[in-house]
Amino acid sequence: MTSNTPRTGRRRHALSKERILQAAIAILDEEVADTESTGLTLRALMARLSTGSGAIYHYVANMDELRAAAADEVLRLSFADVPSDADTMARLRIVAAEIFDSLDAHSWVGAQLTRGAFQPGALRIWKVIGTELHHFGLTGAALTDAGSALANFIFGSAAQHTLTSRQHANGTDRAARLESVANQWRSFDRDPIVADIADRLSEHDDRGQFLAGVDIILRGIAG
Amino acid sequence: MTSNTPRTGRRRHALSKERILQAAIAILDEEVADTESTGLTLRALMARLSTGSGAIYHYVANMDELRAAAADEVLRLSFADVPSDADTMARLRIVAAEIFDSLDAHSWVGAQLTRGAFQPGALRIWKVIGTELHHFGLTGAALTDAGSALANFIFGSAAQHTLTSRQHANGTDRAARLESVANQWRSFDRDPIVADIADRLSEHDDRGQFLAGVDIILRGIAG
DNA sequence: ACCTGAACACCGTTCAAGT
């Protein structure tokens, strides 16, 4: 950012928390292989930054905190421009769509949000929802009940969506992956209702289903 | 089950998938310490069953599959008695409450349901919800939209609830843990809306909030 | 202060060998 480190022509890229965070995001974005990827690994981070473990631990408390920070960073960038003129419900719909697109572009974020311990990304989502619902006029238990309905739906959708996210392997495409999940369901349980759900799963549009869910909940809140 | 292995008076407890599953559940139920527990470990399983790794791998494909099966088993037992006379919405409320109580009694299940790969427990929940919504008269996209709203809300709530579940450490009680989470939120973000949510978090009743969320979604579906 | 890298205490999984 600032114009120091003018020494070496090809500067040594001094380490920083910010640089580590960006490297972590880059690795996680690339890591999405057809196989169940290992995710972000300290050793992968060391290789990319060509440094040792001690250097990284000088800036980061531990790997879990780094993973949580990476997910939060992706979400932070996703709340770009919510028009202030729209009404609350319309704004919540826009925010939800932004979150979905962000999760879809970075398939690992959904899984990260429901990992143990404190997740700043989850708090970020809670905050934007809570703010809008407050503007809508809700307070107290009505606000937290409505907020938890919407936030937990988003967390659950996010975690599920990690399995079928767009940005996955180069080899297998989304349709093939959806069909494979559907087949798993069908072979695991022969019940016709499961077959029905599996049929729709393999043909269906995740984004549309997510937004339909948001609308159901907003209707339940307003109604 | 059958009356064989009559040889040794103190029978050697022949290994089986069922016995491994029960041991895994027992370990996970006990593992809930104040510290972020490691969860189920192959070596812990070996110690409890006093056997080697090869013996376990003879019955189980891998640890992830075992963890998924353990969560599914807990959920299977939770759908005890749903009265057939009640109407669909009432039955869905009862089913949701049963799921919550199950998650609350086994704090690890919530986190497990949103882990990678195929989760039979998630399919089980989808199935019971889908069946009820089908009885209600929904089909096609209306059914999957409503089902995903309810199912994903449950998955998200489950994952969040793992952090504050009743059956946790012996030392720290639920109230203290909730207060600590609330403090983490407050110190992470000074925004008054966050403080508001944190206040209610530390005093509030998870079960009531969960059921309120279910009611909001059911209202959105019916409305 | 910042960085290196060996060492440690763990993981899950495999597999030759026993019965």
Place this chain on the structure above:
DNA sequence: ACCTGAACACCGTTCAAGT
């Protein structure tokens, strides 16, 4: 068929040592 347990290829984290 069922089980044993050493060996392997990984993890995240710590820390004495360098600059």
